[in-house]
Amino acid sequence: MCGIAGVHSERASPDRPTLHAMNECLAHRGPDEDGTYINGPVGLAHKRLSIIGLNTGRQPIFNEDETVCVIFNGEIYNYPQLRDQLVTSGHTFETETDTEVLVHLYEEYGPSFVSHLEGMFAFALWDAASGRLLLARDPMGIKPLLLADDGDSIAFASELPAVLESDVDHGGIDQTAMGQYFSLGYIPAPRTAFENIRKLEPGEQVIISDGEIKRTQFYTPTIEHRDIDFRTAVDELRTRVETAVEKRLMSDVPVGAFLSGGIDSSIVVGTMANQMDDPVKTFTVGFDEALFDESWAAQEVADYHDTDHTEFTVGPDDIRAAIPDVLDRLGEPFADQSLVPTYIVSRETSRNVKVALSGDGADELFAGYSRYRGEYYSKYYRRIPPAVRGSIIEPAVDRLGVSREDERGERIRKVKKFLRGGEPRLSHRHFEWSRIADDETLAGATRLTATSDGHASVQEAHDDAAKYLPVNRQDDLSRIQAVDTRFGLPNQILHKTDQASMYNSLEVRVPFLDTDVVEYALSLPTNYKITAREQKRVLKKAFDDVLPTAILERGKQGFDMPIGEWFKNELEDEFRATVSTLDSDFVDTAAVLRHLDAHKRGTAEHSKHLWSVYVFARWHNRMRDRGVI
Template sequence: MNACLAHRGPDDSGIFRDGPVGLAHTRLSIIDLSTGKQPIFNEDETVSVVFNGEIYNYRSLRSSLSNAGHTFSTKTDTEVLVHLYEEHGPSFVDRLKGMFAFALWDHDDERLLLARDPLGIKPLLLADDGDRIAFASELPALLESGVNHGGVNRQSISQYFALGYIPASMTAFRNIRKLRPGEQVIVSEEGVEQRQFYTPTINSRDVSFDTAVNGLRDRLEDAVEERLMSDVPLGAFLSGGIDSSIIVGLMTDLSDSPVRTFTVGFEESRFDESWAAREVAEYHDTDHTEYTVSPSEVRDAIPNVLGQLGEPFADQSLLPTYAVSRETSRDVKVALSGDGADELFAGYSRYRGEYYANHYRRIPSTVRTSLLEPVVNRLDVSRRTTRGELVRKGQKFLGGGEPDPAIRHFEWARVPDDEAAVTFDQIAPVEAGRQVLKKQHEAAGDYLPTERQDELATMLAVDTQFGLPNQILHKTDLASMQNSLEVRVPFVDTDVVEYAMSLPTEYKITPRKQKRVLKRAFDDLLPKPILERGKQGFDMPIGEWLKDDLYSEFRETVTSIDTDLFDTRGVLSVLDNHRTGAAEHGKFLWSVYVFARWHRQMTQRGVI
């Protein structure tokens, strides 16, 4: 199991056995390089812990614990956990500020504690077959544990084909689950107890726009400063977009030496933002590294990237994120990123679609369904041309006519359209996706104050609490840790998140602006061309590759697996329809391809 995670921690490893429990750890050395080997123990070695992540308030915790009489043998943030547990028991996790996944063993009480950080930055999975329990940071390690995985979970696969990922607490296997963000699990002879130790505390803030600007600035500055602690070289991803540029600007203000920034450019100009990153790097006088990848290099990386997945994951931006992580890891061990800002401040195009869908729904439904929608749906789509891309977005916008906000939310993000959905025989991904989003919208009502439950604010909250950890943060963790790189995400700080979610929606999006309050708060850190440019997704032309470079590979892979989940002939028909440009099915076809590669790999290994 430990060998499966060597890429997450190539610097050191440790194994500890105590009665019914075994703890193992692979270390990426960042703080206290000489004495931080894990597991780490309390004074009499009755409490031990293995830990992944960073505790940003560990210095203040360490000081109070020292004053209470605890003796520290290392300078790591990890050792704080065992002593804090001695003081407060399982509730000690409530006092932690950071990103983390850990397992703590109490020898005297024979109690194992597992916990995942409040916003799900770090992953933690648990396998339980009724006889034994195993845990790990990644699913492949659990498949080596000997715990019975229980077979493929068809409900999970249905959600995968709906959303492009399998959300917590589910995984691809029935007996393996992900801990949810902010969840603690306690295992003892009495059984398995689950506790949600964190849910966001959102107070509706009726403050002026200028006050909101200042409040956001203060909180994000603090979050960045906390994430600069490191005993090894540290840098930042710089895409040239608003979010990463703000993080780099704050790092520059807080650093005595030039910030090291890293950008991956793409030979295909439509996907390349390196010119914008270069402008920001010059503006802040960073030590900038730029690496240009060709489409063939990215395609060549597909087998390696997909081959390390424990379950299917269809976010296409995993590939460019892997590329920038690989290049960054050559020079630093830690990088800060701008992940999370789009969900908090309405940066994605779907939020603009939702904003304007209000007006679209005022058009009589008979006009929409019998006139507008048939005309737009007949147009050819292509991501190779500006016109084809506008048609694709127009067809997506038609989903804004749905009156139910949760179902409308799914329509903005769904992977299979109606033509692709009919290829499924034994599962119903569209229905599964709608049910998932409806549950999340209902759950948002439990923590959003009444004044912040407008439809767009609810969508932003769901994407922050549900989509962000299950998709964006999961993608970043996969891509970075495959390259032994730790990525820290200042926007995904509980103080920043709760403050942003407390602000009125109109502070984030207006008819002409997105990320309104964010841009105003940091306009002094952004060159004017960057401040005024629109958002460009971190993506690759997968849909176009499926028409030519990956066409034969797709057909061969999909026809090589034995599954009753979808009709292979129907999928190949969708592929050919996509190839002619009659419709855009790139997201759906990529999800099928990723699933087929995963299924074939699991079959060849005898897992399924």
């Protein structure tokens, strides 16, 4: 795992100090080695976290005559097979790394070589002979890559702060992106916080040649019609997941696993335990607040598989101490609350291993989130006449106090969220399940078209999903799952995991996002995943022998932190001080502070909304102080 950066300019050859500055922004992604390279209009920079071929992998890596070079972030899991094929074809290898496969594959197949790769990756490949620069991001969007273009020069990097170190004009704050942020909590690709900087989308390749930029989508899921019985689906799914885990154990350094105690990470750990000779090293984070704590469940799994288990307990003081380390590195605002505890567990994990497997992706593929259950039952709620819903049910529920201090308050919060399912149009319902603040809150706190900006991005994702889902997988739940897999997952969950882990020089691998697993899961009937009584039905059946009974039968508990309760108490002063110094045309700080007061009284539950404003305020203040905006 690594960090990559570079510049392409026809006006003048890139300068080494700029490349060095960009590279230093990525030092946490690769503390083991670095390298730079300048050739004509292109300058490349690389920071390496050595995982495979420890002594021979310094980048850039070249082909035999050094006319093609590459800088690479990620892992290619089928590189041994590709390497054997290339050696048979007459290619000579100088290293033991997976990275070198890329330059020789390019020699064989040209730009289409990217379709031969299985893994997670972002790379830049320079063909000096043809003057062609290739950039690409892996099919599932596990690894990030950003591109800035001001019409004169181009810069790219693994993280936004590195792009901002280049001389490319960022174009100012993107107002639509800010609207998306305040409604969803993140900025979905291809937008970023800045007008002239964009994210590559999952499965996208960019070719820069002869002054032109050509973008192509080299991957979208191939979803087949599978008319198979449930038992066959169980057996085939198990084989695919086991194969995916086995591939991701490939490493020349120690490998461990995140263990939350949920179904997904427990399956990954159980599968690892069956495949490894030594005990699996597992790591979990717990909270003092019982409503958020899953450490007991993680311990249950650790005991079941006799893992080498490490647990960390997080409280308000730990969060307060970690906030600068996390939020003050962000290139754009990102409001997933679990970023901070994920950072903490990554930090502690990195003291023991350099690679960790996670269960990310299974909730989207197998209908694990509570919103899927909400969607499942929402069809019954929509049968109630709108007049009754709007004049009786919803006003009555709105009057109930909501809090995340106890189970009652949490149930009320979930009921209020469920009532969003009254929307008749699927994309509207999906947006309502996903948004972090309602219309009234957003209208009072921001001077943006946040609701319409957020919904438009979700609608576009639904339109895209309709193009590759077969007719028999166009039911509402299948559509939502497909959108979450291709939209919410890379833009929120995977972005969070990449940031939190790479800030600590830790590589995280995600076996559920092997494209073979993804395509198979999306092809299965919805009732194989969710019924009136059960979620993740086919996945749990496939791995019931590696799950303790207590884990198999427990409900879904999200990985979250009680930031809303901390804003009422331990972190209130920090919130007020940060937001009060915000000077932005996008946010009405007085309205936000009123929302905090309502939140403290328990007349509203604004945890996610308040966190999003707090994150934005820290980001905006830092960008202003640095002279970026």
